[in-house]
Amino acid sequence: MARKVAIYARVSTEHEAQISALENQVQYYDDILSRHADWTLVDRYIDEGITGTSIHKRESFMRMLKDAKEKKFDLIVTREVSRFARNTVDTLQQTRTLKTYGVEVWFTEDNIWTMNDEDGELRLSIMATLAQNESKKISQRVKAGQMISFKNGVLYGNGNILGYDRVGDKLVVNKEQADTVKRIFELYLAGNGVRKIQDIMEQEGRKTATGLTRWQSGNINRVLRNPFYCGRIVYRKQYVPDYLVQKKINNHGAVDKIYVEGSHEKLVSPEDFDRAQELREKHKSVKTDKNGKAIGQSPCKHLWGNKLVCTCGHAMNRRIAHKANDGTLSYIYQCYGQLRTGTPAGRLKKGLDIEGICDNSSFMEWKLEVQADFVFKKLLGNKEAIYKEAMAMAQDVAEVKAPERNDKERLEANNRQIEKLNRQLANLVDMCSEGDISREVFRSKKKKLEDQISNLEK
Secondary structure (H helix, E strand, O other): OOEEEEEEEEEOOHHHHHHOOHHHHHHHHHHHHHOOOOEEEEEEEEEEOOOOOOHHHOHHHHHHHHHHHOOOOOEEEEOOHHHHOOOHHHHHHHHHHHHHOOOEEEEOOOOEEOOOOOOHHHHHHHHHHHHHHHHHHHHHHHHHHHHHHHHOOOOOOOOOOOOEEEEOOEEEEOHHHHHHHHHHHHHHHOOOOHHHHHHHHHHOOOOOOOOOOOOOHHHHHHHHOOHHHHOEEEEOOEEOOOOOOOOOEEOOOOOOOEEEEOOOOOOOOHHHHHHHHHHHHHHOOOOEOOOOOEOOOOOOOOHHHHHOEOOOOOEEEEEEEEEOOOOOEEEEEEEHHHHHHOOHHHHHHOOOOOOOOOOOOOEEHHHHHHHHHHHHHHHHOOHHHHHHHHHHHHHHHHOOOOOOOOHHHHHHHHHHHHHHHHHHHHHHHHHHHOOOOOHHHHHHHHHHHHHHHHHHHO
């Protein structure tokens, strides 16, 4: 029976890539195709370095489902259920959806055919459940390994920490940056606010962790609340609530954070750090929920607050400027960029540079209302002129020269280009399997071709 075939393969981790490399999988499927002379290969869909617990993270898998809906093939060949998905719901849901498209899935290792076998779905459910349980066990083993790493004070991540340089898997003190960290704590404990410290950092020519000379209050706050500087390492700042979704979220108390004493050099004493936290609590004006998560302000519902944009590109901040005796409020608008950096006049008084600082002046809301009133009254007083202008514009649009090729011709041209790119993608897989190109080159060119295909399909 002649069939149009698609192949789906997934290599999820570097370790697995060593024992079941991409080229070996390609050879595996080529051998299967060679035994079925009446089968025509339409496309190979390959996901590399992607978890199998959720289909939504797998671009090639999602592209395959889209092509199945467009009936580009009628059979998907994949090695085993765990390659297809480790989520029982996803496996059953997607195979049922593919059935409605007239597409069958053959799991070669488990010998399950989703359409022909009377007990195919039952066997598929059992195998998918086993695969999902294996994912759960892997998640538990990873967490157990993490707990051992936590107790040993292993450092995670590779981001910049002001005051330290990363040397291998250790953080070594950077003397110049360490002086900046100590200075921030010294100023804060002496009674200076975050904004004042921000100005002093710039006045003294100090640099942020990324080497910038322009500071923001966020830079100061991150230093003040980081317990790493007093020798404590905090784990579980983020956590994964569902091993099937594999999405990290910030931990605001849902699970216990773990604190351990690190072996790195301290920049401030634990006593000074704790005093700084007490001061931060006293000065804190941000509202939090029962889990300690900050409750953000509601978006501005006022017309001008939603529409206004500063000439420098920032949004405009609307705040109360004056309250009359009768309770009437007057509002003023100021650029958000100026709120973070200060106005040019204010910076000059502090001896700070004003290069790149927004110089747009703040203004009262009543001025906007007066201008709007004037503009709309003028418009309503010239209805006939506006009507004629609109009709003239519509006529210009109607007379625009039609494109040289109609929609049908453009669609056919796009389809031909997509077919050409898919052939290039197939050749690319063959070159990788034969060792003609490296895996890095393969990934780069594969991504480029898939992006081109996606754009043409849109």
